Amino acid sequence: MGPLLYKKIYHFIKEQIDSGQLKLGDRLPTEKELSEEFGVSRITSKRALAELEQEGLVVRTRGKGSFVAEKSVTVSSNKRDILLILPFDSDYELGDYARGIMTVLAEKGYRLMVQLASAVVATDLSQYAGVIYYPEDVNHSIDFLFYCDYHQIPLVLLDKQVDLFSFPTVVADNKGGAYELTQHLMQQACQEILFIATESFGEVSSVRDRYLGYLAAMAEMQRSGSYFSKENSEDSIAYLDRLVEHLLANGEQKTGLVVENDWLAIQLLQRVLQAGLSVPDQVAIVGFDNSQASRLITPNLTTAAQGFYMMGQEAATLLVVQMEEPDKPVHSQQIPVQIFIRESSQL
Template sequence: MANQPLYKKIYQELKKQIFTGELKEDEQLPTELELSEMYNVSRITSKRAVVELENEGLIYRVRGKGSFVKRRETEQVSTNQETILFIMPFAQNEGFGNYAEGILESFKETPFRLQMQPHEWLTSGNDYTLKQDYAGIIYYPINTQISLDFLYKCQVQEIPVVILDKSIEKIEYDSVVADNHEGGKMSAEYFLDQEIEDVLFISVNRFSDVSSVRDRYLGYLTAMYENEKNPIQLMPKEGDELESFFKTVFEEVNQLTQENKNVGLVVENDVIAIRLMTYLKQQGMEVPKQVGIIGFDNIQAANLMDPPLTTVAQNFYEMGHLAGELLKNQIVNTKNDYSEHVVPVELIERQSAKYQ
């Protein structure tokens, strides 16, 4: 990420002080000269930061006296309160369009409009104005630590939030998740029904960081123990590069195939499954003749692979729609009983996991 312009740093710090109440309404800001000395920048830079605040309507200037914090207008807050914020992990990410379609459908007959932002947008000083700017938030977490910090801040400010795709323990908000447990279970059972003896679970994310992957693994374990099979789980060691981890997977699978065993791999998601399949084929392994692979998410690329990837599909549209309905309920009702809402998944059978 490019370095942030110096004027932007000053602007965001002053904006933060305004919205947290450190700088109160009608209180005078430091002068351009004082700001230039405080931040060790030119007066041109400090002036640009002040102009940005003025253009945004956060301050006003009095000739010969300086700049002051502007009183917030009730009409402005009322308009902003008709905006729903959807926070995604990245600016471009397949599947999020379907989430957004579902969210938009749920707000179709309301005055609310949807704004979408990547997670990095929160790190630019925007998280201090959420209460004033948005009626509610649909939030797709990155990992547990970052999510805890953000969601706790939302709870303190009493901002309506629905968490999408993952559940965060000890956070009292509704969450909408796919049935990851059932997805992991049906993936393992697909191999076991073909009398595959060795079914491995492959993940690159720590279970403590990503609850969805943890639940898929628990579903895999359920199937293995119900069928009296020994579970085998492979995960990178601390500091391992992905290719180094794939080499470990190859060596494990290769050893099993040399014992005349067929092997099935239940992989945490399609992206990792596709990259792993490509690596194993480069090492001379035949998919699915020697090793079968099942992913999770049903991304577009899954059907374009050779062989096409068997995967577990989530209903992104339904998850987005349900998240929107739950958020509407939070906005209208101040007292809510929060819970996890589980949406069914479907195994999409293709050629990467079917032994012939």
């Protein structure tokens, strides 16, 4: 029962600090007072105070007692676990974030734990020194990010920016990559070039930035950009089927498609071929991510490769600074992308 009883004291005091009932510099009850109030041994109350001290929530001075510490006090050095939160089962398909992160953390003596976003609600974040978080979108992330911001948990965002919070972010150059891919389609004499996406621009910043890159390339050539939008009642299959109907109606006109990611581009490529359209003669398709599937499908998919390994390294570096030098400013980083021209857009 000991661990349960000490945790009861720990959570009681922590909630008082979080709610503001106990303020900076306030003196906490002594070990003796806590043991009497909760009906436990002094060893149990001492353990609760020791854990609060390890987390930087209180400071203890011999002969004077325990006091609420400044919230900016950094995490205790005995915490060596870092949590990487991903929205998908594995980062194998989308890159090598974890390996890049581990190369930095290993040098600093930290360990990396990986968890799905769906399981985070049941996770005690107090056991981690910091968090690297790949948000699915704004709607699925706001509660978690508010919690981390309120409790001043060191955190770095991967892949997407969430403007509501000031957490540093490591992203790929989504805008520059889409700009280059759009320019490539222009060079392939595409008479119409459409941007294809099912994600909301307001919720997913990476897709929004790719759309901006597409628009910038179109504007530079004095051409109007066009987003083939998904209707509210449509699922992805209906959306792609309607797009294929549009392509069939174009006749001999060559159409270029800048698709938000490889996953959607591959589905579209298969439907275009099933409809009897020629790729890339009639329809030229480009994706984004350079997934393994983009290299295996026939025809191979033209795409932009994000530097996942480098992004992981940068995220870990920013997080270490937050944890070990909390007063030092950290800045978001943008990592260049590499364009791979393949058969889906050029013979």
